[in-house]
Amino acid sequence: MKKKYAAIAILGLMTVLSGCASWIDRGESxxxxxxxxxxxxxxxxxxxxxxxxxxxxxxxxxxxxxxxxxxxxxxxxxxxxxxxxxxxxxxxxxxxxxxxxxxVVGITPIVNKEVGLTDITMEDLRRVFIGEVTNWSEIGGNDLKVVLLNRANGSGTRNTFERWVLDGATAKQSQEQDSSGMVRQIVADTPGAISYVAFSYVNDEVLTLKIDGVEPIDDNVRTNQWVIWSYEHMxxxxxxxxxxxxxxxxxxxxxxxxxxxxxxxxxxxxxxxxxxxxxxxxxx
CATH class of the missing domain: 3.40.190.10 (Periplasmic binding protein-like II)
Incomplete structure (x- = not known):
C-alpha cells in the first residue's frame, strides 16, 4: 500500500513539474x-x-x-x-x-539630517564628491566630517549622477553599496553622510539638497531645470x-x-x- 501511495505522489510531483516546464516552454515565465x-x-x-x-x-x-x-x-x-x-x-x-x-527618474543628492544644509551649488557638490571639501562647515554647514557614500561601479544611478555633477572629474574613493535602499539607510544613520538616490527612494529619514536654488522635484525634471535625471529603459x-x-x-x-x-x-x-x-x- 505504501508503495502505491509513493508511486501516486511521485506521479503527482512529475505532473506539477511538467506543468511548470510547459509554462516556461510557452514563454509564461x-x-x-x-x-x-x-x-x-x-x-x-x-x-x-x-x-x-x-x-x-x-x-x-x-x-x-x-x-x-x-x-x-x-x-x-x-x-x-x-x-x-x-x-x-x-x-x-x-x-x-x-x-x-x-x-523618467530624477536623481538627487541626499544628506544626513545633521549636515546643516538645504541648498548647495553644483560646484560645491562636485568639490564634495572629489574630496576637496572634507568638513561641512567649509561650505556653510555644521562642523561635521563629510562621509561619502557611492553606488557601486556599474550602477546607472552613479553613472548619471557623476555625468552631470562631476563633469569629467574622478570621484574620491569611498564606501560603495549595490542597493539604493541600503544607501539611503546608511545616510540616515551616519552623521555627515552624503550620497544620491532616485527620487523614488527618498523618504523622511534623509534630506534632499537643492542645487543652485533648484528643488529636486518632478516639475523641474520635466523642464530640465533639474538636470540630474535619466530615462528608465527596459x-x-x-x-x-x-x-x-x-x-x-x-x-x-x-x-x-x-x-x-x-x-x-x-x-x-x-x-x-x-x-x-x-x-x-x-x-x-
Missing part, C-alpha cells in the same frame, strides 16, 4: 534584471500584471544597470533594466538591443514577443503610466517637456 532605481516600478507592475494574468510570472531582480545590460545581451534574461543608454556602457553592443523607455535583445512584449506593453499602458508611475516617484514619459539623446543633448 520571464526574468527582468538590472537597475535598482527602476526595480520598485517593475516589481509593482509585475505584481499587478500577475494578479490580472494568473499563471504568467515575472521574476524581478536588481544588480545595477550594467548587470541588466550584460545579462540581456547574453540572452540570460528577457529584460535588462537600465538607467543609462546601452551606448554608454563599454562591452555592450547597442545595435543588438532595443530600448523601451518606460519612465532593454530586450531584438523585438520582444510573447510574455515579454505583453509585460512591457502593460507598463507603457495608460493605466500604469497614470496610476502607478507617479505614485512611486517616477515621471511618465508622456509628461516630459524635453527629450535628450544618449549623449545628453537636448533634442529639438
Amino acid at each position: 520571464i526574468t527582468a534584471v538590472g537597475s535598482s532605481a527602476l526595480q520598485p516600478l517593475v516589481e509593482t507592475a509585475a505584481e499587478s500584471f500577475q494578479t490580472a494574468n494568473p499563471g504568467r510570472f515575472i521574476n524581478v531582480q536588481g544588480g545595477g544597470s550594467g548587470t541588466g545590460l550584460s545579462q540581456v545581451q547574453s540572452g540570460a534574461v528577457q529584460i535588462g533594466n537600465s538607467d543609462v543608454f546601452a551606448e554608454e556602457k563599454s562591452g555592450i553592443d547597442a545595435s543588438k538591443l532595443i530600448s523601451h523607455q518606460v519612465a 532593454y530586450t535583445k531584438g523585438e520582444p514577443t510573447g510574455l515579454t512584449k505583453d509585460f512591457i506593453d502593460y507598463i507603457l499602458s495608460e493605466d500604469v503610466q497614470e496610476n502607478i508611475v507617479g505614485k512611486l516617484g517616477y515621471i511618465s514619459i508622456s509628461s516630459m517637456q524635453v527629450q535628450r539623446d544618449w549623449e545628453g543633448n537636448l533634442l529639438p
Whole structure:
C-alpha cells in the first residue's frame, strides 16, 4: 500500500513539474534584471500584471544597470533594466538591443539630517564628491566630517549622477553599496553622510539638497531645470514577443503610466517637456 501511495505522489510531483516546464516552454515565465532605481516600478507592475494574468510570472531582480545590460545581451534574461543608454556602457553592443523607455527618474543628492544644509551649488557638490571639501562647515554647514557614500561601479544611478555633477572629474574613493535602499539607510544613520538616490527612494529619514536654488522635484525634471535625471529603459535583445512584449506593453499602458508611475516617484514619459539623446543633448 505504501508503495502505491509513493508511486501516486511521485506521479503527482512529475505532473506539477511538467506543468511548470510547459509554462516556461510557452514563454509564461520571464526574468527582468538590472537597475535598482527602476526595480520598485517593475516589481509593482509585475505584481499587478500577475494578479490580472494568473499563471504568467515575472521574476524581478536588481544588480545595477550594467548587470541588466550584460545579462540581456547574453540572452540570460528577457529584460535588462537600465538607467543609462546601452551606448554608454563599454562591452555592450547597442545595435543588438532595443530600448523601451518606460519612465523618467530624477536623481538627487541626499544628506544626513545633521549636515546643516538645504541648498548647495553644483560646484560645491562636485568639490564634495572629489574630496576637496572634507568638513561641512567649509561650505556653510555644521562642523561635521563629510562621509561619502557611492553606488557601486556599474550602477546607472552613479553613472548619471557623476555625468552631470562631476563633469569629467574622478570621484574620491569611498564606501560603495549595490542597493539604493541600503544607501539611503546608511545616510540616515551616519552623521555627515552624503550620497544620491532616485527620487523614488527618498523618504523622511534623509534630506534632499537643492542645487543652485533648484528643488529636486518632478516639475523641474520635466523642464530640465533639474538636470540630474535619466530615462528608465527596459532593454530586450531584438523585438520582444510573447510574455515579454505583453509585460512591457502593460507598463507603457495608460493605466500604469497614470496610476502607478507617479505614485512611486517616477515621471511618465508622456509628461516630459524635453527629450535628450544618449549623449545628453537636448533634442529639438
